[in-house]
Amino acid sequence: MAARAARGGPGLPLIVAAVGRHRRLLAAGIGAGLVWTGTKLAAPPLVTWTIDAGVLGGDTSQLWLGVMLFGGLAVVGAGFAGLRRYYGQCLAFVVEADLRDRLLAQVVRLPAAFHDRHPGGVLVARATTDLQQAQQPVINIAIMVSNLVMLVGAAVLLASIDPVLAAIALAPAVAVFAVAVRFTRRLGPRALDLQTRLGRLASTVDESIAGVRTTKGLGTENDERRRIHERAGEVQRAALRLNTVRATYQPLIELLPAFGLVGVLWIGGLRVAHGSLTVGELVQFSYFGLVIVGPLRIAGMTASQLKRAVVSAGLVAAVLDERQEASPRRPSPSPSPMPMPMPTIRLAGGGPTHSTARVAGGLEIRFEGVTFGYGPGRPVLRDLDLVVRAGECVAVVGATGSGKTTLGALVPRFYEVDAGRILVGGRDARQWPLAELRAQLGVGFEDAFLFSGTVRDNLRFGAPEADDTRLRVAVRLAGAQDVVAGRPGGYDAAVGERGLDLSGGQRQRLSLARALVADPPVLLLDSPTSAVDPAKEAEIVASLATVIQGRTTLLVAHQPALIALADQVVLLDGGRVADLGTHDDLLTRSPRYRRVLAAHPGGALPGDTHPDGVDRAVSVTP
Numbered sequence: 001m002a003a004r005a006a007r008g009g010p011g012l013p014l015i016v017a018a019v020g021r022h023r024r025l026l027a028a029g030i031g032a033g034l035v036w037t038g039t040k041l042a043a044p045p046l047v048t049w050t051i052d053a054g055v056l057g058g059d060t061s062q063l064w065l066g067v068m069l070f071g072g073l074a075v076v077g078a079g080f081a082g083l084r085r086y087y088g089q090c091l092a093f094v095v096e097a098d099l100r101d102r103l104l105a106q107v108v109r110l111p112a113a114f115h116d117r118h119p120g121g122v123l124v125a126r127a128t129t130d131l132q133q134a135q136q137p138v139i140n141i142a143i144m145v146s147n148l149v150m151l152v153g154a155a156v157l158l159a160s161i162d163p164v165l166a167a168i169a170l171a172p173a174v175a176v177f178a179v180a181v182r183f184t185r186r187l188g189p190r191a192l193d194l195q196t197r198l199g200r201l202a203s204t205v206d207e208s209i210a211g212v213r214t215t216k217g218l219g220t221e222n223d224e225r226r227r228i229h230e231r232a233g234e235v236q237r238a239a240l241r242l243n244t245v246r247a248t249y250q251p252l253i254e255l256l257p258a259f260g261l262v263g264v265l266w267i268g269g270l271r272v273a274h275g276s277l278t279v280g281e282l283v284q285f286s287y288f289g290l291v292i293v294g295p296l297r298i299a300g301m302t303a304s305q306l307k308r309a310v311v312s313a314g315l316v317a318a319v320l321d322e323r324q325e326a327s328p329r330r331p332s333p334s335p336s337p338m339p340m341p342m343p344t345i346r347l348a349g350g351g352p353t354h355s356t357a358r359v360a361g362g363l364e365i366r367f368e369g370v371t372f373g374y375g376p377g378r379p380v381l382r383d384l385d386l387v388v389r390a391g392e393c394v395a396v397v398g399a400t401g402s403g404k405t406t407l408g409a410l411v412p413r414f415y416e417v418d419a420g421r422i423l424v425g426g427r428d429a430r431q432w433p434l435a436e437l438r439a440q441l442g443v444g445f446e447d448a449f450l451f452s453g454t455v456r457d458n459l460r461f462g463a464p465e466a467d468d469t470r471l472r473v474a475v476r477l478a479g480a481q482d483v484v485a486g487r488p489g490g491y492d493a494a495v496g497e498r499g500l501d502l503s504g505g506q507r508q509r510l511s512l513a514r515a516l517v518a519d520p521p522v523l524l525l526d527s528p529t530s531a532v533d534p535a536k537e538a539e540i541v542a543s544l545a546t547v548i549q550g551r552t553t554l555l556v557a558h559q560p561a562l563i564a565l566a567d568q569v570v571l572l573d574g575g576r577v578a579d580l581g582t583h584d585d586l587l588t589r590s591p592r593y594r595r596v597l598a599a600h601p602g603g604a605l606p607g608d609t610h611p612d613g614v615d616r617a618v619s620v621t622p
């Protein structure tokens, strides 16, 4: 993979395709470049004519005309050189934005397993430094095309005067090309090394900033600084290695055109002395010799940029080539479609929302022989069977690391099961169009994540069409009224990046409200009260008792009060369902269940002093 990227791999086709999508800008740049080329090709013959006829011929009117025309050509050439660069730069920016759009669209569609493997910082580097590198040579495409036409034009013009001298004048172009090819070969691995290390540095900086509170709390600022310093040092050394290669070849690229000029002056001077070449023609040769210095230098520079760009684009292409989550295609209609009951409890109305009576609704979730592991040979869930009936709430309880979160993550297909299947509403989750499946699910994670924007933006994240009435009901149900009311501006109040200007409990309640705004028939809640104080917990538990009415709920929970909301409790152990029953039932008969609850800080059982003792006082009935 790395070797392929160093050779170029899919990087060049990616850049070429992106340029192709914006060919109008490319055409404008090349058009401007060709006008510039015309002025450059016209100037030397004009100089020859001015010198031979105007200066040596003693005709001042021709001299005057030649000078005026030369000045005019210079002005037009300069203007079009500016336009050529302008369009080249525009094209490069547009190509960069185009590739970034594709990359970011891809990143959000990649499965959770991809994101587990690739640190966010590396992806940030792909979307920033790599794409900036990829667009660099694009600026020079129009310049290179017009320069090439100029070289060919110059070759034809000069060869018509003196083929040998023309070969001497233009030989450096061939030599520069050969040097550039060798140069880019040596540059490839070093460019890849630099881009890879830049990605690692970005990842370290990203992690360091995200964990800055932990660093401060543990007093490890200096260790963290050292870690970043080491990564930055690696980048610096890789950049220096790249620079050494560049610096080795640069003198050659500078010198070769000068050799051409030396040859022209020497051989051409002798020919003028022998009368086989006019002074004007010698000036024309020298002029071209000077004019091609710039293009040849640009060619050398572009060769080095191109290699780094192709390597960087190759890294971007590798992300684009990753398999996305299953396609959102609709399954072919089944001959006997499964019934998909929709919940009857809805946020918009005041009536049923406040009813504590169980209302039919939700979708059944059925795990059948589910086996799943994050890596091969390390199953977290083994041949697990579990049914959460429509409208029922099942609490998932288990020791830390027993796979509770994983179980919930399989329903929205953040990960695909290794064996078995999960049926949602009677249909295999893999048969649901992904977007439609997820639209049925309200997900509340333990580490609630909010985006920068307003409170309203965050609440509407999964349901952009939701009106304020719906938001208010969801906020009330999640017990988050005080969070909204306590911020100046209420629903219009700004939420900082990642919601870090809110407490953990406030974030948790807002994210619960967000899950409710979309009014999903199924709720997947992971420890929704883990970050709130006991008073708030009681309030949220009371709200949840209403929220889960008419929905199917899978609730990862540790606190007895929360667990007691569930119709059934499943005890996970060793990746399997170790026990199943009501909270009271399990408390009474399962020492293992009591141990698991007692082991969790929020699940401590007052009075449960003996591991096998039964303390009915801890039973909380909703």
Ligand SMILES: Nc1ncnc2c1ncn2[C@@H]1O[C@H](COP(=O)(O)OP(=O)(O)OP(=O)(O)O)[C@@H](O)[C@H]1O
Binding pocket: 116, 374, 375, 380, 398, 399, 400, 401, 402, 403, 404, 405, 406, 407
């Ligand atoms: N993204 C991941 N990549 C690799 N392994 C993971 C990943 N997420 C979880 N695991 C592993 O899978 C196992 C189950 O994790 P999971 O988070 O489902 O447990 P849990 O029961 O929810 O734990 P807790 O109560 O501590 O939150 C653990 O051994 C964990 O290390």
